[in-house]
Amino acid sequence: MNVLVQGVLLGGFYALLACGLSLMFGVMRIINLAHGDIAVIGAYLVWVLVNQTSMPPWLAALLVLPIMWVAGYVMYVLLLERSRRAGQLVPLLTTFGLAIVIENVLLQIFSPDDHSLLSSTGTLATSSISFGGLTISIFGMLTLATAVVVLIGLQFFLSRTTSGRQMRATAEDPDVAELVGINARAVYAKATAIAVAIAGLGGIFLAIRQTFNPSTGPTQLIFAFEAVVIGGFGSPWGTLLGGIVLGVAQVIGAQVNPQYFVLFGHLVFLAVLASPRGGLLSRRGRTV
Amino acid sequence: MIRARGGQLSGGFRVQRWTRLSVVSAAVTVAVIVVLAVVPFLFGADVTEQLTSLLIFVILAVMWNALAGYGGLISVGQQAFIGLGAYGTIFLTQHGIAPYEAMILAGLGAGAVAVPTSLIMLRLRGGQFAIGMWVVAEVFGILVTLDAGLGGGTGISLNGLDVFAPGYRQAYTFWVTLACTTVLLGLVFFLLRRRIGTSLQAVLDDEEAAASLGVNVVRSKRVLFVVAAVGCGIAGALYLANTLFIQTTSVFGVQWTAYMLFMVLVGGLGTFEGPIIGAIIFYLIQAQFGDSGAWYFVGLGATAIAFALFLPHGIWGAVDRRLQLRLLPVGYTLRKLDTPASAGADPAATDT
Numbered sequence: 085m086n087v088l089v090q091g092v093l094l095g096g097f098y099a100l101l102a103c104g105l106s107l108m109f110g111v112m113r114i115i116n117l118a119h120g121d122i123a124v125i126g127a128y129l130v131w132v133l134v135n136q137t138s139m140p141p142w143l144a145a146l147l148v149l150p151i152m153w154v155a156g157y158v159m160y161v162l163l164l165e166r167s168r169r170a171g172q173l174v175p176l177l178t179t180f181g182l183a184i185v186i187e188n189v190l191l192q193i194f195s196p197d198d199h200s201l202l203s204s205t206g207t208l209a210t211s212s213i214s215f216g217g218l219t220i221s222i223f224g225m226l227t228l229a230t231a232v233v234v235l236i237g238l239q240f241f242l243s244r245t246t247s248g249r250q251m252r253a254t255a256e257d258p259d260v261a262e263l264v265g266i267n268a269r270a271v272y273a274k275a276t277a278i279a280v281a282i283a284g285l286g287g288i289f290l291a292i293r294q295t296f297n298p299s300t301g302p303t304q305l306i307f308a309f310e311a312v313v314i315g316g317f318g319s320p321w322g323t324l325l326g327g328i329v330l331g332v333a334q335v336i337g338a339q340v341n342p343q344y345f346v347l348f349g350h351l352v353f354l355a356v357l358a359s360p361r362g363g364l365l366s367r368r369g370r371t372v
Numbered sequence: 373m374i375r376a377r378g379g380q381l382s383g384g385f386r387v388q389r390w391t392r393l394s395v396v397s398a399a400v401t402v403a404v405i406v407v408l409a410v411v412p413f414l415f416g417a418d419v420t421e422q423l424t425s426l427l428i429f430v431i432l433a434v435m436w437n438a439l440a441g442y443g444g445l446i447s448v449g450q451q452a453f454i455g456l457g458a459y460g461t462i463f464l465t466q467h468g469i470a471p472y473e474a475m476i477l478a479g480l481g482a483g484a485v486a487v488p489t490s491l492i493m494l495r496l497r498g499g500q501f502a503i504g505m506w507v508v509a510e511v512f513g514i515l516v517t518l519d520a521g522l523g524g525g526t527g528i529s530l531n532g533l534d535v536f537a538p539g540y541r542q543a544y545t546f547w548v549t550l551a552c553t554t555v556l557l558g559l560v561f562f563l564l565r566r567r568i569g570t571s572l573q574a575v576l577d578d579e580e581a582a583a584s585l586g587v588n589v590v591r592s593k594r595v596l597f598v599v600a601a602v603g604c605g606i607a608g609a610l611y612l613a614n615t616l617f618i619q620t621t622s623v624f625g626v627q628w629t630a631y632m633l634f635m636v637l638v639g640g641l642g643t644f645e646g647p648i649i650g651a652i653i654f655y656l657i658q659a660q661f662g663d664s665g666a667w668y669f670v671g672l673g674a675t676a677i678a679f680a681l682f683l684p685h686g687i688w689g690a691v692d693r694r695l696q697l698r699l700l701p702v703g704y705t706l707r708k709l710d711t712p713a714s715a716g717a718d719p720a721a722t723d724t
Binding site: 176182 | 446496502504507517670672
């Protein structure tokens with residue numbers, strides 16, 4: 085039972101990482117191979133702010149999110165706009181190139197050593213409550229709650245606000261969207277900015293829950309992607325469910341043998357891919 | 373289907389595959405292979421070793437380009453097969469098979485593993501295929517790490533080549549590498565010239581349209597996927613023979629994809645000659661800057677991005693478009709005949 089709780093809480097973290105990846109794919113059909121490394125940039129930014137100015141982590145997080153938002157906007161204008169127009173495959177090539185660049189710039193600046201925010205977050209990261217034989221990590225709860233809030237927020241944004249509706253319209257058919265007066269380019273830039281900001285948020289949680297180094301990113305990308313695929317591409321609640329299934333699989337794997345932690349998650353992912361439906365909540369034709 | 377070899381079309385055009393230049397260059401290619409074969413007699417073991425690693429890069433670049441440039445399959449996980457080839461060689465030599473035979477068998481074994489892998493992976497498109505392959509590489513890497521007989525995560529040496537004196541060993545490894553390079557590149561070359569090459573071109577242009585015209589999309593991709601797996605597997609085995617020691621983290625590492633991406637994008641995605649040029653350029657850059665650590669990789673990544681955005685068909689694509697060089701033709705050339713009606717017209721040739 086404890087295993088299940090741990091897995092669900094871990095799943096909340098993966099869902100948070102996966103939101104941005106899923107949003108960019110849903111709106112632009114782009115899979116951002118630098119997604120994990122962008123999350124790690126968020127982690128390093130918070131780490132630098134906390135360690136240089138000794139400000140509390142939550143304040144650093146509030147400062148980092150707008151920075152990531154702007155970075156996402158810049159990334160769209162400089163890199164993705166041109167890549168997207170060049171065809172389906174080019175965004176993969178350029179975002180993979182970007183991943184290499186980010187990892188190695190981080191390596192050059194911060195060395196390959198592990199960093200962590202654990203020491204700056206006091207008891208938040210380590211304390212837990214016991215409840216009828218269950219041990220529930222407070223920080224895990226906070227992560228899961230954040231993931232749910234972000235997912236609800238995205239859902240609300242996409243279905244109730246004007247720019248959210250424009251985003252869905254553009255995702256359905258960019259040409260028709262342009263005909264009715266939507267600036268597809270601005271919509272894409274906004275989607276990228278949101279996705280990068282959420283990735284940065286995921287990175288902040290990453291920095292508190294574990295140690296990280298410049299090569300942490302690819303693993304985060306893979307986990308986020310697995311969560312999205314297991315859940316069935318595109319639906320927000322699928323992403324949450326996918327994250328939870330992945331988290332539970334990993335925790336069960338670690339229970340069998342600590343070395344199986346990552347392996348079990350991969351195997352569940354491959355099993356879902358091999359299944360006829362190819363995703364737990366997959367629905368054909370659904371984009372965002 | 374277009375008939376090859378100078379089929380005459382109406383309107384004064386001629387479709388041809390072999391131009392005079394490409395016949396010459398094919399002859400040059402054969403000459404280069406012969407010259408390379410005598411290198412171990414003329415130079416020391418260090419030159420031979422360097423050339424071996426260059427040829428391994430050539431194999432990798434050609435295989436990645438076959439997938440990405442002709443199959444539209446961008447894989448971030450070809451290191452899965454590089455690792456299988458290398459560790460397969462270790463496994464087979466542990467069971468009494470001679471090293472060089474083991475290397476070839478391990479490469480074919482990687483191809484055998486690729487068949488069931490393709491059943492799952494080829495259901496995926498675009499980015500999903502890219503990361504899906506990455507997961508496959510991670511899984512293979514973890515499984516090998518879990519096997520203590522293969523050295524676990526600490527690495528393992530290739531035994532059995534020490535029966536040769538170092539100079540001879542280097543020379544034998546080089547000849548095996550040269551033979552493998554020739555056979556594998558020849559295989560890809562002739563594969564792309566067959567019907568499957570045309571099918572793949574149609575799939576790249578419009579997958580739905582190609583399928584509706586009766587192109588078996590999945591089968592064409594599967595053939596390519598398995599061939600690329602064999603190529604990467606043999607390249608991994610050759611890498612092992614050249615370095616004699618491997619670790620799971622390096623041989624299953626995603627840096628291989630970074631190398632392949634760089635070589636193919638710089639040389640020319642979707643051209644046959646490009647990846648070979650890209651491999652040579654990559655080799656020279658690595659010899660020059662390989663020790664500069666992280667900045668070297670930053671440079672590789674940034675260059676790859678620049679090429680993908682501004683020169684999507686690489687150096688070779690740019691040269692080819694201006695000069696109409698078709699050294700090793702896999703496509704066809706449409707050439708305007710010098711008839712009176714078209715006299716004075718630019719003898720423009722269009723790639724098909």
